Amino acid sequence: MRIDDRARRPAFRTFVGTGRQSGPVIVVPMLQFAEISKRYGPVTALDHVSFRVEEGTVTGLLGPNGAGKSTLMRLLVGLDRPTSGSATVAGHRYRDLRWPLRVIGTHLGGRPVHRRRSARAHLRSVALTHGLARARVDEVLELTGLADVAHRAAGGFSLGMGQRLGLAGALLGDPAALVLDEPVNGLDTDGVRWIRELLRLLADQGRTVLISSHLMSEVQLVADRVVVLGGGRLLADTTVAELAGRARDEVVLRTAEHGADDRLRALLPDAAIRPVDDQCDDGAWRVTGASEREVGLAARGADLTVLHLARETADLEAGYLTLVGDRGQQVDSVEAR
Numbered sequence: 468m469r470i471d472d473r474a475r476r477p478a479f480r481t482f483v484g485t486g487r488q489s490g491p492v493i494v495v496p497m498l499q500f501a502e503i504s505k506r507y508g509p510v511t512a513l514d515h516v517s518f519r520v521e522e523g524t525v526t527g528l529l530g531p532n533g534a535g536k537s538t539l540m541r542l543l544v545g546l547d548r549p550t551s552g553s554a555t556v557a558g559h560r561y562r563d564l565r566w567p568l569r570v571i572g573t574h575l576g577g578r579p580v581h582r583r584r585s586a587r588a589h590l591r592s593v594a595l596t597h598g599l600a601r602a603r604v605d606e607v608l609e610l611t612g613l614a615d616v617a618h619r620a621a622g623g624f625s626l627g628m629g630q631r632l633g634l635a636g637a638l639l640g641d642p643a644a645l646v647l648d649e650p651v652n653g654l655d656t657d658g659v660r661w662i663r664e665l666l667r668l669l670a671d672q673g674r675t676v677l678i679s680s681h682l683m684s685e686v687q688l689v690a691d692r693v694v695v696l697g698g699g700r701l702l703a704d705t706t707v708a709e710l711a712g713r714a715r716d717e718v719v720l721r722t723a724e725h726g727a728d729d730r731l732r733a734l735l736p737d738a739a740i741r742p743v744d745d746q747c748d749d750g751a752w753r754v755t756g757a758s759e760r761e762v763g764l765a766a767r768g769a770d771l772t773v774l775h776l777a778r779e780t781a782d783l784e785a786g787y788l789t790l791v792g793d794r795g796q797q798v799d800s801v802e803a804r
């Protein structure tokens with residue numbers, strides 16, 4: 468069955484039953500991190516991080532360079548061992564899964580080991596070693612737009628084609644969970660839109676999708692939830708909407724005059740006014756805590772020539788920046804489940 472042909476289906480869920488029909492049923496989260504820490508010598512890459520990834524959602528894993536995102540993903544798939552705590556897939560450590568590719572598909576970057584092997588041969592060897600049907604290889608090649616280049620050596624693939632091949636490998640086992648490190652990296656505009664729609668579809672089918680990204684605009688378009696790491700600690704585990712909403716809307720005012728912000732401040736005592744360009748005063752300011760109308764009236768009262776006046780709605784990037792500004796200082800306990 469091809470993923471794109473499949474009708475929306477009930478969420479994948481992992482149940483641990485008692486063996487009796489009427490007994491209690493424990494639902495195990497598909498991806499869960501419990502108090503996980505990882506130290507590399509003196510470096511604490513992860514510091515007691517706990518969260519679970521919701522099924523049927525795309526969750527964006529965000530954080531500045533060195534925040535611990537890749538470490539977290541590596542620990543999940545057993546490429547590294549935690550110093551303490553645990554990472555589990557459907558209630559099991561990755562290495563204890565009998566057929567891991569059927570449960571979780573991953574692409575954490577990197578290239579196929581045999582660079583001269585064709586894309587099709589590479590996927591066939593993965594399918595063979597994981598007990599997957601050979602026919603599935605052509606399905607995922609088709610799904611990832613690689614069917615026409617499947618005969619070519621994977622080692623010669625561009626960054627974008629390599630991303631598609633990595634995703635094809637991740638989808639081979641038709642897994643319930645997908646974990647991708649920077650999946651948009653290297654894709655062209657069509658590719659970015661394609662992967663966005665594919666990830667959305669996979670989540671709508673009930674799969675659990677975790678992606679890391681530095682591109683806030685992409686995460687805002689594709690993700691439902693975000694987990695933010697900073698300095699190895701969990702800063703937020705919330706919805707995209709909630710994090711975006713933490714930043715306040717701003718009014719941007721451009722005038723023909725420089726150095727007029729004191730006059731504006733006198734007329735808007737409750738607003739925060741800062742220059743658009745903090746390197747130089749070019750007569751443009753960002754105002755928070757006042758409406759467009761109030762800023763416009765203040766500009767008139769200050770006898771300024773208005774060149775531009777508009778409200779800018781806070782987005783995920785603005786919300787993220789308010790959070791990582793003091794990263795590592797506190798664990799954000801906001802939950803918006």
Ligand SMILES: Nc1ncnc2c1ncn2[C@@H]1O[C@H](COP(=O)(O)OP(=O)(O)OP(=O)(O)O)[C@@H](O)[C@H]1O
Pocket residue numbers: 507510511512530531532533534535536537538539
């Ligand atoms: N194998 C390793 N040996 C030593 N230190 C490591 C190792 N892997 C990661 N680190 C350190 O752990 C911290 C977290 O790194 P990690 O690569 O997980 O961050 P990241 O959030 O993925 O960063 P980026 O956005 O730059 O990819 C960093 O300080 C990094 O230098």
